[in-house]
Amino acid sequence: MVKVAIAAPGEVAREIIDGFVASGKHDILILARKDPGPGEHIQGTTRLTVNYEDKADLAKKLQGVHTVISFINAFGDFGSVAQLALIDASVEAGVKRFAPSEWFVAKHDRLTWLAGKDIVRKYLEDINKDKKVLEYTLFQVGLFMNYVAGPKQKTKHLSRNNFLFDVEHSRALVPGSPDHLITYTAIEDVVNIVVKAIDYEGEWPKIGGINGVTASLGQGIEVAEKITGKKFAIEVLDISDLKASLQNASFLPQIDHPAIRQLDEATKTGFIINAYTDLMGAIVEGHAVVSDEWNRIFPDYKFLGFEEFISKTLA
Incomplete structure (x- = not known):
């Protein structure tokens, strides 16, 4: 059992959070910008209010976290400021694995409103250029x-x-x-593969295609x-x-x-x-079209x- 932090509990994140809670295998920490409203607490999770402009506090809250999975909205996070801060805080806190907010197609050349995803990809490449600082995968699902x-x-x-x-x-x-x-790819399959990926003992593939x-x-x-x-x-x-x-x-x-x-x-x-x-x-x-790295890692699924x-x- 490890501690998994989910950043930005939106729609796709909520589906995956439910999958983690149903598995009962891990401690789930939800990172949100706002305090929970009435009925927003998710049974089986711990919710923390975070400020992405305060990287020191963010790193403190990530102490002991094994994996961070981000769902920060790319076209609401101008310049990917929040997600880059989350990466920096994860490195400072000693987080082992990181999944940036991908959850879509492999290339964004035509998708100008998703340019922030490419900023994050390059940032992850750069911080790992000389040595592996943070293991990561790009969950791409089409x-x-x-x-x-x-x-x-x-x-x-x-x-x-x-x-x-x-x-x-x-x-x-x-x-x-x-x-x-x-x-x-059906959201049900995305949920199941992400939950299984936490338990995978090998190194995460940098390109993490999930191809339904x-x-x-x-x-x-x-x-x-x-x-x-x-x-x-x-x-x-x-x-x-x-x-x-x-x-x-x-x-x-x-x-x-x-x-x-x-x-x-x-x-x-x-x-x-x-x-x-x-x-x-x-x-x-x-x-x-996305690749099938996770399909090959879990061939029986x-x-x-x-x-x-x-x-x-x-x-």
Whole structure:
């Protein structure tokens, strides 16, 4: 049993915290900027209020922690100031392992709103350049398979988004071609692998791909049509001007995320259009495919496939 600190208890973090609590194996410390509100205490965990501008106090609170797992919001942490402070405090406190706030695709070249993730990657590389100071892994999962099911997904904390193909309404937006590949991983599998990773006795891989299934948009749509028995309305978007094509599409995929819920509708819509334009560009360029390092470390673990996932979700 070790002490694991979870920084920024948002939606994905809450799913993973629940996984740790259910396993009963480790002491779970939650690092949050605010004191817990009514009903926010999570049974089986200890919550500490932290100030990322006070690295000395942060390091003090990390004393005795074995692993830090970060979920600090990349597009709310300008310049990655908070996450870099968390790394520094972890080194000072003698933390053994660190997982930065990744939880998405492998490359962010087209995703300007996630540039902070690359700042953190480089910082971790630099502090380990001459000798290993802090063992770390980049948990990369592609897109959460759960978003394919939209409002019908059965998760406790993860927002009910829809994506480029919308199972509930049997429709799809395809940037250029249905042959572009995407890695999808169910949040349930992400939780299970992260919990297992704490007990892994070998060195964590720097690139930590968790690959549920890599499939083309077309293959995903075919599976959804098979399970639902409904033909999808497929709308092909012009990749030469994805933003205009998306603005004129028959529907706009939604993003329900705490970081944008308080925005007015016009600002929110603008963000969603820009985010999906960037994401579709990344898909076209092959950046939405992640590797499978953790799959190979745990070869006996069976990941949810599309057919099993959609069947279970729509049941």
